[in-house]
Amino acid sequence: MVVDDIYWLDQIQPSCRSAVGDKAFYLGLLMQRGYPSVPGLVVSATVLQQLLAHMDWQERMFADLPNSFLYVDANNPRQLQRIAQQIQHAIQAAPLPETLLDALQTSMQSWQSPAVIVRPSFSLQPGLDPTISYRSIGLLNSHICRPNREALAQALKQTWSELFRARSLFYWQRLGIQIQHVQLALLVQPMQSVLAAGESQIIGSQVQVQAVWGLGQALLQGSADRYSFDLQSGLQTHHPGQQTYAYRVAAADSTVPLALSAWLPDVQTCLQLELLSSSQARQPVLPPVQLQQLAHLVQQVQTELGMPLALEWMLEADSTPAPFRLVQVMPQFGSLRRLGTQFRSSSALSSQHRLIGLAAAPGKTVGTAWLMQSDTEQPTDLETISAGSIVITAMVTPEQVRRLQQVAGIVTEQGGMTSHAAILARELSIPAVVGVEQVTHLIHSGERVAIDGDQGEVYWGDFNLPSDWQKPSHSEPLAVFATPRANADLLTTGQATKLAAPRTPRTRLFVTLSQPEHLATVATLPVDGVGLLRSELMLLDLFEQRHPEVWLRQQPISEIIEQISQRIQPFAAAFMPRPVFYRSLDLRSHEFSATASEAHPHPMLGMRGALSYQFNPDLFRVQLAALKQVQQQGYRNLSLLLPFVRTVEEFVFCRQQVEQVGLTQEPQFQLWIMAEVPSVLFLLPDYVAAGVQGMAIGTNDLTQLLLGVDRDHAQMAAAFDPHHPAVVRAIQQLVQTARQVGIACSICGQTFQHTNLLSALLEWGITAISVDPSEVELVFQAMQQLYETSAGLDSD
Structure with a gap:
């Protein structure tokens, strides 16, 4: 049954459960009872324990790692990352037993498969919370390799290393579980192309x-x-x-x-x-x-x-x-x-009380449904919705989200992951699920509702929930954790995490903001400034449910300039002397209750971005005057990002307006464009010749225009893929062309959870990356690890 700590699935016995882990144990049990299963073998958890025990550790804290407690300060991300890297590097460098590799290689040859996959399969010591098995799904990644000796050895080590990643150590620490209580085995299976x-x-x-x-x-x-x-x-x-x-x-x-x-x-x-x-x-x-x-x-x-x-x-x-x-x-x-x-009552309809949508803003919450009629609700009505309610509506605008900060969650029939409403919900830490079909017809006001913003699920009716679904108050300060998707519901637990300042790598890390809430806390994060200050979301409360063009006509210009400058000044002050890139208004008509310029616009391709400034220059000029006023108050760290620039001529018009106001007289001021329209791919040298000093790649709009996919259309969400080869190649071309013409190039959007894409960006020479506050620690640590790995390779 056992050869060098290898167990075949069809031979696993009940006594072997702790050695092979839950995943392999139950699959083997079903295989032995005649259920059709993919074959496989298991490398016992004992192998990792022996590997760790025989390592020549340089630090005493690791000397008895398989058996002793590993003390990790979960609130010290720098220490967490350092410990994780030391253990992972040691595992990668450790030799594996030749008898183990011999047995595995023989087994792989019998499968005659072009590839194999190594899956983590762990069990916990008796007495620990059994729900951890399902709660940790996705925490430890699998690795695919070719069926040869060297590739398999590398894949085994990579999968073992998953147990000691910073996010894993953080996870176990939060659950009060010591590493020696986790018995990690590896399930190796052949891979074939399937239908x-x-x-x-x-x-x-x-x-x-x-x-x-x-x-x-x-x-x-x-x-x-x-x-x-x-x-x-x-x-x-x-x-x-x-x-x-x-x-x-x-x-x-x-x-x-x-x-x-x-x-x-x-x-x-x-x-x-x-x-x-x-x-x-x-x-x-x-x-x-x-x-x-x-x-x-x-x-x-x-x-x-x-x-x-x-x-x-x-x-x-x-x-x-x-x-x-x-x-x-x-x-x-x-x-x-x-x-x-x-989970449900025994009624015939109980199993139908689960709906699926898009996980727009993370967090889990329970509350009472409040059915909102989007076309009839007044601003004052929104503010009277009781705290703890879950708003159910066909669609929600950024203006409405801004007035719904007291609610526990939001569920909509329409909208996409990258809509401004979803972005604002994430920044305000309001769990949200969008694109839920027929939700306004199925759920009624007063019903009990639970939403999972991590998975995009909505439940209602008679159910029981664990206590960890109860969401804390929005009044508590922001905290940032190492696993934003798994721990997003903890983003308001009241324990703000202050990270050490980063080194000065060639790529800077920026934060993307629009709201002043928790600004003092966010400013302590390890960022080099604000890479994107979204003006249309920052100024929502000023518009008071009016289109900005209407707002502009109804108030004295001097008051409007003062109001805008008062909104910008706190951001400049909080990050001084670090740069703050203010993106001027990009008015997508469907996100406002009234549209002054267009009767029936297309929300994505209507009168928006830099082109709109030529038709309504006053709206652009008041923003420039407000920037100048903040500049004159001593905040010289402001720069300007022009949104949705289609042509060089549009930029030239805007540059002339900027020069007339006198913003360029401040040496630190820079005028950048957003690279969102594919035409920038072909005209970047022309833009630079016209005076562009830098650009920020907006992956959301760039993706939708390259792939022809409406980013706010819920049913097209699967086709909206910022990792599509066409998008990746476009980003690569923009970054490399920016280096050739000698300008800075940053990137912002929702694409940086994939560490390998992040690695490619650094390799191509991206000068800055801008992320939401909840993603800062994850990207910061990934960048640090990539630079340290690169430095180690360079020194070899």
Whole structure:
């Protein structure tokens, strides 16, 4: 059964559970009971313990690491990162037993697979919280490699290292779990190209399914088909996804474009993207017969194990008697999402009280539904909504969000992840789920509602929730943690984290802001300034539900200039002498209650950005005068970003206005443009010749214009992909061209959670990166680690 601490899935015994981890244990149990499963073997948790025990540690605190407590200050990110790097580097440098590699290599040869995947499978010591198994899904990443000795050794070490990443150490510390209580085994499985893959779980009487063409890696793109199958009535529902390409296992000698390999190393060596034909993209991944077959398989497995669980499966291309094969089994001990009938009342409708949307703003919260009629609510009505309510509405504008700071959460039928309303909800730490179909017809005022802004889920009706879903008050100060997606609901716990100032690398880290709340705390973060101050969100309260053009006509110009300068001054003061880049108004008409210039505009391509200043120069000039007034107060750290610049002529007009006001007389002032319209890709040298001193790549608008996808359209969310090869190549060209013409180039948007893309940006020579406050620590630590790794390679 055991050869050098290797366990085959079909031979695992109950006594081996702690050695192989929960994930491998339950998959092996099902395999032995005749359920179709992907084969595999497990490297015992003992191997990692022995590896750590025999290392020659330089620091005494690691001397007895497998058995002793590892004391980590979770509120000291610099120490956390240093400890994580030391342990990870030691694991990467440690030799593995030759007998182990020999046995693994022999096993891989018997599979005859072009690639293998190494998955973490851990168990906790008895007595610890069993819900941690499902709560930690996604914390430790899997790694794909070629089936050769060297590649597998590297993948094993990378997966072991996941246990000691800064975010993992932070996670265990928050849960009060010591490292020696976590027994980490590794599940190694062959990978083959398959027809389809997906995930399934039972909620009430409903089997919920996500399915994609090709390998399951596409599930991370949010483009999956969604199905439900009622086990009592047999009723099926299908919500089509927006998948445009599938993942396949690449042949051993295949290569991929540099733009992909720079940020997806697994793609470079093991996987390849295959563009789906238009007919396949429109075709349901699972026809009704296969959905029924899968649903009954999931039901049988859950009955067999006697517990709620989630299954990952794959669909074989051939027509075998059992086309579905189980890839992973994830027990859901105590899970809110997977408790089925225990989660709901026993009514026939109980299983239907779960809706899926887009996770627009992180956090989990519970409250009473307040149905808002978007077209009839007055500003004063919004401010009277009781604290703790969850607003249910067709759509919400930034102005409305600004007046809803007292609510517990927001759910909308329309909107996208990058809409200004979603951005503002994130900055104000209001959990939000957008793009939820028919929510205003299904949920009524007064009903109890729970929303999960991390997963994009909405529950209502009769349910029980864990205490950690209760969201703290917005009045508490901001805190920033190492895992923004997993810990976003902790962003207002009252423990502000002050990080050490960064070194001075060639790439600066900026913060993106629009609201003055928590400004003093945000200014203590390790940032080099404000890379993007969103004026249209910062000035919302001044407009008072009027279009800015109307607002401009109804007040004396001197008062307007004073009001704008009063809004800008606190940001300049908080970050002095660090730069603050003020982006002038970019008025997207659908985000205001009235539009002065256009009767029926397209919200994305209407009269917005720099072009609008030529038609209404007064609105631009009052902003310039306000900047000049703040400048004259002694705050010389202000610069200007021009939004949505389409042509060089638009920039020249704006530059002339800036010069007339006298802003350029201050040596530190710089005039930049937003690189959002694809024309900038081809005209950047012309812009520089006209006087552009720098640019900021706006990935949200650039993505929608390159791919032809409305960023605010909920049903097109899956097609809005800022990591699409076309977008990545455009960013690369902009950064490298900026270096050639000698100007600064920053980037802002929602694209930096992927460390490999961040690495590519640094390699290309990006001069600055601007992120939301909740992402500062994550990106800061990733940048530090990348620079330290680069320095280590340079010294070798």
